[in-house]
Structures are given as C-alpha cells and as structure tokens.
Amino acid sequence: MIPTKKISIAMADDHAMLRKGLIKLLTVIGNYDALFDVDSGNEVIEQLKNHKIPDVLILDVNMAGRDGQQTAQWVSSHFPQVKILALSMFNDEATILRMIQAGAKGYITKNNDPEKLKEAIDTLYQKGIYLPESLSEKLFSGIKNNVLAIPEEPGLELTAKEKEFLSLLTQELSYKEIADRMFLSPRTIDDYRIKLTKKLNVKGKSGLIIYAINNGLR
Known part of the structure; x- marks a missing residue:
C-alpha cells in the first residue's frame, strides 16, 4: 500500500503555549508534516523566503506587529500556492470579510476542538x-447586502471624519x-x-466595511 502524502503545515500565533500545543497535537492526530511554528507575521515571511513553504498556513488574525491580515496579503501575493487558514477568537463578519479579502481561503474560531481544526x-x-456553516451564513449575508449595490459615482469625496469612522469600523469595534x-x-x-x-449606496455595516477595505481605509 502506497502511503498517503503528508500535508505540510505551518502556524503563526503569538501565544506560544497554544501554538506549540496545537502543532504537536495535529502531527499526532493527522497526516501532517510541521514545517515551522512562529509568533509573528514577519517570521512567516522569513520562513517562506527560506523555502519552507507549507501546503496550509494556519494564521492567527490578531498578532503584534504584522497582523494576520497584513501577513495574509503578503503571502497570497508572493506565495499564492499556500492555502491560508485564518484562526481567530472572533466570528464577526467584519473579521471574516477582512481575512478573505486579504487572501485567506479558510476561517475557523479558536473555540473549536482539535478535530474540527483537523x-x-x-x-x-x-x-x-x-x-x-455557522460562519458562511454571516459571510454570505454581508456579501448579499453589498454585492448588488450600485457603484459609487466617480469623484465622490469623503470627509476626514467619515474616513476615520470607516477605518475604525474595520477594527472590530462597536459603535x-x-x-x-x-x-x-x-x-x-x-x-x-x-x-x-x-x-456610498451600500447596505448595512458589512457594506460599509467592504467599501472601507476596498478603498484602503483600514
């Protein structure tokens, strides 16, 4: 019998105990080869530049320095073959939309058990x-409410306060x-x-968030 190819994985999370525990457990319960585990987006970039390129990169959304969104943007631009799985404490549509916009192909919350991560x-x-399914409903609700909106008129200008409001809206803050x-x-x-x-001719909070992300207001 020909052995199944191992899936190469890597993980970036600034909580060392969680990161190292998960990586070790995953290699026990799954057919995985762990290439690296690091605590920052900058270290992810260094590892990839050193030709340690995983099939799947598990990426924490909230890290100090270069966060998950910025890291995902860089990775998806320079190493598009790497499949990014965003990992977060949050399950709000703003965070999900931001990470998918940045290049993540999957999203899971930290309150799931290891088998779900596998x-x-x-x-x-x-x-x-x-x-x-629980998160896809949130995502598609956001997309549905914005995708059919008529694009803004050319030359539409926003005030400094409006731009500040839109920027803060992408940062998982309440009103x-x-x-x-x-x-x-x-x-x-x-x-x-x-x-x-x-x-802006958009619908709801998700429409405002998508507009802000698409126009660099974050």
Whole structure:
C-alpha cells in the first residue's frame, strides 16, 4: 500500500503555549508534516523566503506587529500556492470579510476542538476552501447586502471624519467604542452610519466595511 502524502503545515500565533500545543497535537492526530511554528507575521515571511513553504498556513488574525491580515496579503501575493487558514477568537463578519479579502481561503474560531481544526486543514487542502456553516451564513449575508449595490459615482469625496469612522469600523469595534475613539456621541456616530450607507449606496455595516477595505481605509 502506497502511503498517503503528508500535508505540510505551518502556524503563526503569538501565544506560544497554544501554538506549540496545537502543532504537536495535529502531527499526532493527522497526516501532517510541521514545517515551522512562529509568533509573528514577519517570521512567516522569513520562513517562506527560506523555502519552507507549507501546503496550509494556519494564521492567527490578531498578532503584534504584522497582523494576520497584513501577513495574509503578503503571502497570497508572493506565495499564492499556500492555502491560508485564518484562526481567530472572533466570528464577526467584519473579521471574516477582512481575512478573505486579504487572501485567506479558510476561517475557523479558536473555540473549536482539535478535530474540527483537523477537518478544516484537510478540507482546505483537498477542496481549496473551508468555511463552517455557522460562519458562511454571516459571510454570505454581508456579501448579499453589498454585492448588488450600485457603484459609487466617480469623484465622490469623503470627509476626514467619515474616513476615520470607516477605518475604525474595520477594527472590530462597536459603535460605542468608535464614538469614544472619535470623541463623539453615539447618536452622532449613528448619523454617520446612516448618511454613509446612503452616500456610498451600500447596505448595512458589512457594506460599509467592504467599501472601507476596498478603498484602503483600514
């Protein structure tokens, strides 16, 4: 019997105990070859430049320095053959959309058990994409509400405050937290939300987030 090819994996997460524990466990329960585990996006880049190129890269979304989104953008641009599986504590549509926009082909939350992570890796390797049903509903809801929107008119200009609001919206902040950051009342922030959805001709929070990401406001 010809042995099945091992899937090469790598992981970036700035929580060393979690990262090393998961990598060790994955090599026990799955048919994997662990190429490297590091604690930052910059180290991922160094490893890839040194020709350690995994089939699947498990990438923490929130890391100090070069975060998961920035790392995913670099990896997908320079090593598109690497399948990126985003790993996060968050399951909101803003985070999911940002990572998929950045090049991730899969997304899983940290509250899942190791067997679910194994399933995600195997599915991503075999099919090229992985998104559990609970998260795909959030994602497609966001896309549905924005994809049919009429593009903005050429020359449409945003004020500095509007750009700041859109930028903060991509950072997983609540409207109250955005109000605090901008030193404005929640009512004023709500007015920004309503006016911008009309001005940009998008629908809901996800539409504003997609606009901000597509226009570099993050």
